[in-house]
Amino acid sequence: GESVGLHLPTLSVQEGDNSIINCAYSNSASDYFIWYKQESGKGPQFIIDIRSNMDKRQGQRVTVLLNKTVKHLSLQIAATQPGDSAVYFCAERDDGQAGTALIFGKGTTLSVSS
């Protein structure tokens, strides 16, 4: 089946730096992508999403970029703060599945030091 993966399992940054978390997906037919943040002991928290007809979408301190040519997704976090420390997952909608199942990658652990 199709899967969504992340390039790096861990990323360490200094407070105030910009962070970039990458994700590669394999299903070229995927039309919807989401980034979630999961803190220890909690469920995934929605950050931002993007549809396949867009290349870029911005939120508060976050930007998602989608490159369909190379099937790559990235999450940029501006002015990273200690509270941003968490595991970040990208997910894609499984268009081969009835309903609206999401396929998640393994996640990138972001550590922010002050």
Next chain:
Amino acid sequence: ETGVTQSPTHLIKTRGQQVTLRCSSQSGHNTVSWYQQALGQGPQFIFQYYREEENGRGNFPPRFSGLQFPNYSSELNVNALELDDSALYLCASSLAAVSTDTQYFGPGTRLTVL
């Protein structure tokens, strides 16, 4: 507005037993999806319920079953528990079973099978 809630928070069972996990969806949401998250992995889709009917199923055996009630709350039942069923079980609710509807996750139930 009440978010997604799950109960219990933690549960310990032994092999062969049966377990029922519960989820209350966010107010106004009629779709509930269940995911299994093994340690260090991303969530894996189990199944989804939309207006009390199963609306898609992942690659999980029939001993994983569910229900959705008229108030859109949901149960996940697992029979004949195996050691590999130890995981965090997450439910997510969405406004409707539409591909781009955001799925909001609850805090999860940590199941340990001994």
